[in-house]
Amino acid sequence: MSTTTTYLDDLGRVRVEFTGLNTDADYALVERSTDGITWTTVRGGDKVGLTAGAGKLDDYEFAAGVANTYRVTAVDAADVTRFGSGAFTTGNNTTLNPPLPASTPNGALLTLFVTHANTAATITTPTGWTLLAGGAGHMAVFYRTMAGGVTAPSVAFSGGASGDSCSAIVTAWTNAATPVHAALQTNASAQNVSTPGATLAAAGVVWVMQEWKKSTGTGAALPTAQFEADPVGGFNTAGANNESQIIWRTLAATNAQTIPSSVTTWTGGSAAVSKARLLRTTKRLNVGVETSVITPVLDSVWIKNVRRPSLNRKATVSGISEITRPSRVAIIDVIGRTMPLAINDVRGSQRFTLTVTTPSLAAAADFDNALLTGHAVFIQAPTALCAIPTVYATIGDTAQRKTAARGVRRYFDLPVTEVAAPASTVYSDTFTYADVLATYATIADVIAANVSYSALVDKVSTAVVIVP
Template sequence: MTVTATYLDDLGRVRIAFTGIAATVDYATVERSIDGVRWHQVRGAETVPVVGGAGHADDYEYMPGVANRYRVRFVDSAPISYVGTGTAAHADNAAITPGLPDGLAAGDLLVLAVGTTRGAVPDTPPGWTLIADMQPLWVFQRYHDPAAAAPTVTWTGGVAGDSMSAVISAWHNGAQGNTPMNGIVNQTAAQDITTPPLTIPADGQAVFLVSWKASNADVAVPPYEFELRALASTTGQSITVSSIPAELNVREVAYGGPIAVTGGIAAPSCAVIWSTGSRPTQSEETVTVTPTASGYWIKNVRRPNLNRKTTVIGVGDISRPSRAGVFDVAGRGDPIAVTEVQGSRRTSLTVRCATVGEADTLDRTLATGDVLLFQGDGPECPVPTMYGVTGVVRQYRPSQRPDSTVRYVEIPVTEVAAPDLSVFVGTVTWADIVNQFATWADLIAAEPTWSDVLTIVAESDVITG
């Protein structure tokens, strides 16, 4: 997997690109941060398509001149589903290495159930997290890393004759965690295993039930909608792992439904139950870039093809109108004030266009009437950065010579709130495709793949025409 962030000066954007993404990933989401603490969704990058293991997003609202950190999260929207169970491992007072299930993918949720017949305690394997300690039953979790081998479970304590067992089951797209969780210890010897209740907080969650019994077992049948995933049985103990599929949307598991056990003898037992939903993020990568923009940008986040880098030669005074009221009161010398926050900033910019064509292009950018991003080249830029709308735009010639092509454009600006994140578009639309290419053959000749189509920068007159 490779994630890169590159500043592109063509439209004033940072391109966050990724390749080598797992086939199970449906989309990516991209966020930006300056301090690594507060993260902001990149406009138009909440659900970036992943096609052929690759994709990209463009950020036009970066902070110029400083390090911008981008966090890319890769999401698999499929529900949690059972993958398989590996070979159980058993030993007499010795380390054990249970087998990993077949068919694993990176990021699959692994559940390791460990049991013993006496006082030994398992050491937590590197990379695993203990989620349940019901001695003599322990449950660990981790996300599968293809580079990591099957865990070897070692022990603290133990004597000859102790029976040690472990088994690993796996679920695709499962979230690691154990909330909510409930457990039960059945000290009275019985053939079947009484199970604890659980209230599941939301639809779409899988329910897990792991049990231990101080006897071997030939067959185990879990209660309710549970499906048996593993039965690890040896002399003196047995472990079962069961789950309810997420798509059943079970919201309540009643107390006492027994795991029916065939074989072995009546013996004490225990069980633990919990639920979890789909893993919100399959993996996460961060990358940092410092955009080195030169010049002052006027950007349209709805139509980024209209973004223009300009030469600002004048900045008016910055004012904030008052919205407070001052009222005289009969019989009092001092008036009273009704206060309110001041209005937004107002200013004006004067932009120099070297040619008539450049002035016309800037005019098309301003003519949309959209909220624009006026963006400087860094924190110390003397021209303010703000979202704003324009007032009456005036274009004039600084020289009265008839052959002069230089134009000055005076732009009054009133600061406004940034457009909602739902306002975005790519650098090309279907309307642009229809207008720019006469036939499908022309499009294919110019842009052989859909990825190429997505990188087209449409002409500004096509968008505004």
């Protein structure tokens, strides 16, 4: 994965380009920060489309004159899914080598469920695996991420004796985060196995229930209706001291789901002590993160239109009025009282008038056209300490004037009112479908003038966007 950032002065934008994203990525999230602590989603950067693991985005709202760090996160939008399980492996108090599920893709989460019939036994953590917090001893869960060179684990035991059955199985999960221990319940001797519940839940969580019983058996019912009726594991009679482990899982739910405590009905075997562990896993946050740093330097004030970036213009500001903030207060005179009542609220946003100079009649016409949409604009100063504030604003009634009888220089007085920034989902490409229709007569003309679709999108519109 590689990310590059480049300042393009044509429209006052930082281009963020990225390639080589994980093949599982469905889209990219693009964020910006000037301190490495607080991150802001770049306008239009919440879901950037990918083509063969590559994409790009233009940022018009960067912080000028300081280092901007851009973070690109590759996101896999798929639900957590059980990819498959290897063979249920059993033994008689001996080291086990449960196989990995066939064709497990790199990046998948591997979980290793291990049990031993002797409750005094312990399990040695296999090389490269991590013990899941919340339970160890003779019944444990380990996990790791699949990658090149990963082979079947070697699971060793201590504290057991000949005749003690032991079991292990590996399951692979796609798009899964690190599993989290939710609950462990130890049960007295009984035919059935009581299972714990959990109330900490969220959309997209997959729940897994691992049940162990110090007895063999022939079958077991669902713990609750939320679990799928295709468990893995089995009944182990490798040693005289029998045991069984059965592992259930839910599907990822669109809505949050709570698992109630329950009792699993076991058939066959005999009454025995048992345990049940509940764990959960959520979707992994990403499948790759890359950053790039750039310090964009501006040589002028910009007036930008985030809905039509092709109308972004550099502005030669020749004057700025005093900056005011209107009060929001009501003074109410009360009969019989000298002092009136005051109803106060926060002050209003900044108000001021910018005077922008254009050097020619053509430049004046172009600048006037750029303002015709009436959209809110982003006024961006070269530095934070500039006398001209960097604000989102709406521009009121404009006035165009000259100072000499035959002069071509024009002065625009722009009454500015600071407003809230549009939502981050408000954005546009520099070249839209309307621009294609206005620029090209036929599809053949489009193809002849552009080597690729990306080249077409990257064009800067010169079409008139306001109907007279």
